[in-house]
Amino acid sequence: MGKTIRDQLGRVVEGDKALVTPAVVLVRPQLGENIGAACRCMLNFGLTDLRLVAPRDGWPNAAAEPMAAGAIDVLENAKVYESVGEAVADLKFVLAATARRRELEIPVIGTGDVGSTLKTYSREGTATGILFGPEKAGLTNADVVLADAILTYPVNPAFQSLNLAQAVNIFAYIWASAEDGGAPPDLFQKDISGIANREDLVRMFEHLEDELDDAGFFYPPEKRSLMSQNIRAPYTRARLTAQEVQTMRGIIKALSRGRGRGQTNRGQR
């Protein structure tokens, strides 16, 4: 699997070929605020194809833009349809997001598999999409029957009504997290070249233990070896950087100089 590259709109591209990202289809949405918030959630995770089926308050809707919080391209490029059938006409794989059990012979898929399924389709150039129902009533069976599969989230059965934008949010997250298996982005891959040499670590231990000897810390003397091990273990475990070892040396010096005498003696040890 090649490295994921995104274009300026945040769409996933690979090499020169743009992936076809899933369309988010809001069916008869009621509140402009939720439509705007959905735009933000989509773009946060690289989705840009928003489709609205018969939005209750018409389109455009002034309440949407503030909640889009900058995802204006998604908002302005939203397409409006009169029916679900028209909205999904060009799609080859359609999901319906619903928490209700339906008496329909449509397979139900969980969130574990759906991300990689959609990514595979996208890589093949297959157009996909997902239906979200209106805030109050959810999708009708007539809507759901246009889908290839039902997607259901692992919600709390005692409190299962998700806000519309939050439902879109989770879908967008599932999409974005599928490809890389949830590994942190490259940005965060820590360079460990800064880890201290073991030699510097041992010198730090000796410095600390010399000072503790002077302070009468190791008592009774026959326990010195065990106490020393217990002191060393957490520092080894923390994998101190070279800089942190220097800081620790400074701390040991400062403390062992005695309280209140540090400033005058600075640098003299």
Add this chain to the structure above:
Amino acid sequence: MGKTIRDQLGRVVEGDKALVTPAVVLVRPQLGENIGAACRCMLNFGLTDLRLVAPRDGWPNAAAEPMAAGAIDVLENAKVYESVGEAVADLKFVLAATARRRELEIPVIGTGDVGSTLKTYSREGTATGILFGPEKAGLTNADVVLADAILTYPVNPAFQSLNLAQAVNIFAYIWASAEDGGAPPDLFQKDISGIANREDLVRMFEHLEDELDDAGFFYPPEKRSLMSQNIRAPYTRARLTAQEVQTMRGIIKALSRGRGRGQTNRGQR
């Protein structure tokens, strides 16, 4: 692997034993609407322990309830703290949700592993939590350094600012969707039953830094905050046991008493 059963508040229980679910800690949140929306997202996925650190508009906040949309138990049981340190005092594993790279020696974990790690802790009865920063500024480094690890979402680099409730929503989904029983990654293999409370760790930091103040270590003064973060990071990272924190306290006392004076003053500080 037993079937997951939830109680009426939506908390995950298994047999008779309630799992300790992760605390959601909103640090200096600005908008009551977002706090309310976070409650709803939490309860949708079975989280109930909400903690607020210094909410900008005080607490309670009338703007929160409409957005909680029925998750009133979560809202009313929210606890308010003055500082992050107090809010996480009883927790043994703390995450910080942030999209910014930090110059801190704190591991970054991806969303792929975190759910099962948290589930494992919960099953052991280990208290965990996650910090979310204020809407505009996000978490400060001083906040992040109180966490064991940074959690980052696979966001679109061209549009990465998530709404606060949206960020909570994804975390709650990750919690709910995590497979039970997955082995935690190597980072977490240590048996953490003996891990120090965060409160004890913070007290240890304060003890150390008080002594370092007396010793004139923090120089120049304007760098105190940065120096303090650098001192704290490796200890947080090492995940000190309660016993190790005691040992560290002893070391700080012994050293700061001044060289050669330890034995005579033993136990008097």
